[in-house]
Amino acid sequence: MSWRTLAAAVLALAASACNWVERSIPPERLPRFEPWSVRPRVALVLGSGGPRGFAHIGVLKALEEAGVHPDLVVGSSVGAMVGALYAAGYDAHKLEDMAYGLNLFEFLEANMMWGGAASGRAVQAYIDKAVGDRPMEALGIHFAAVATRLSDRKLVVFNHGDTGLAVRASGASPGEFKPVRVGNEMYIDGDEASPVPIRVARELGAQVVIAIDVSAYLEQTPPGVPQEWIDKDERRAKQIRAEAPGADVLIHPDIGYYAGHDEDYRRRVIAIAERVAREQMPRVKAAIAKEAALQAVH
Numbered sequence: 001m002s003w004r005t006l007a008a009a010v011l012a013l014a015a016s017a018c019n020w021v022e023r024s025i026p027p028e029r030l031p032r033f034e035p036w037s038v039r040p041r042v043a044l045v046l047g048s049g050g051p052r053g054f055a056h057i058g059v060l061k062a063l064e065e066a067g068v069h070p071d072l073v074v075g076s077s078v079g080a081m082v083g084a085l086y087a088a089g090y091d092a093h094k095l096e097d098m099a100y101g102l103n104l105f106e107f108l109e110a111n112m113m114w115g116g117a118a119s120g121r122a123v124q125a126y127i128d129k130a131v132g133d134r135p136m137e138a139l140g141i142h143f144a145a146v147a148t149r150l151s152d153r154k155l156v157v158f159n160h161g162d163t164g165l166a167v168r169a170s171g172a173s174p175g176e177f178k179p180v181r182v183g184n185e186m187y188i189d190g191d192e193a194s195p196v197p198i199r200v201a202r203e204l205g206a207q208v209v210i211a212i213d214v215s216a217y218l219e220q221t222p223p224g225v226p227q228e229w230i231d232k233d234e235r236r237a238k239q240i241r242a243e244a245p246g247a248d249v250l251i252h253p254d255i256g257y258y259a260g261h262d263e264d265y266r267r268r269v270i271a272i273a274e275r276v277a278r279e280q281m282p283r284v285k286a287a288i289a290k291e292a293a294l295q296a297v298h
Helices: 003-015 050-065 078-087 092-101 110-114 121-130 163-170 198-203 227-246 263-297
Strands: 042-046 072-075 142-150 154-158 181-183 187-190 206-212 249-251
Touching: 042 198, 050 078, 050 121, 050 206, 050 263, 072 078, 072 198, 078 092, 078 163, 078 181, 078 249, 092 263, 121 163, 121 181, 142 163, 154 163, 154 227, 154 263, 163 181, 163 187, 187 249, 198 227, 206 263, 249 263
Parallel strands: 042 072, 042 206, 072 142, 206 249
Antiparallel strands: 142 154, 142 187, 181 187
């Protein structure tokens, strides 16, 4: 790391240090699950994947172009981050602009400079600021974030309460982020229990489910990658296969094996995902039309 890069990192850390003070969230605002009075019709499920999640924006662009507007967004990990912003009213083009302008120094924490795990407080602050400090139930579109309860590794759904804290818990990837406390429980990445939470969307009442998987294709695993990566990819693929039959359309763009953070990477994966999603729009529209016809009969 050059001295200029180091200096920039230190300045960014100092400038945003105020974001890392743990907010005192009152009990009534803690993330939780509460049933909705209105049953959602079309659900968009956004999967996990770290920086691969930029690809979700490309799918959103294709959906908006086709006039498809979900009334439920369910997200796991980075999918929860993108999903919360979309549910809060940021359209695909605004999200794309935000993606290109994103300053990763904003999310740095001092202990990360020496390989330590991040708390995720900067992520929480970023989301809460972006959504105007609105809780999940006030975002405009029904939104749910999934996380994994550390004590028993069970999937937990948050759809009410503090949006930033729910997103932070949903993305607390072991080894990279510390577990996140919500009430009396600790939570880790939703990816651990459900990388693409299709089943959750169905359980929440969705009649049509459009799911986005941004994970790597197993057959493209390069030689020599760490066994830990291989094991994680295989675990994730197995979990997604188990839930895939519950989706009307599952879009899995091939954005390559390795992920990146620079603007060129963001532009490339957004463009690939947009093209692949456009190709799937006839299936998406057919699924929605079929459901509408069934509703008309009943």
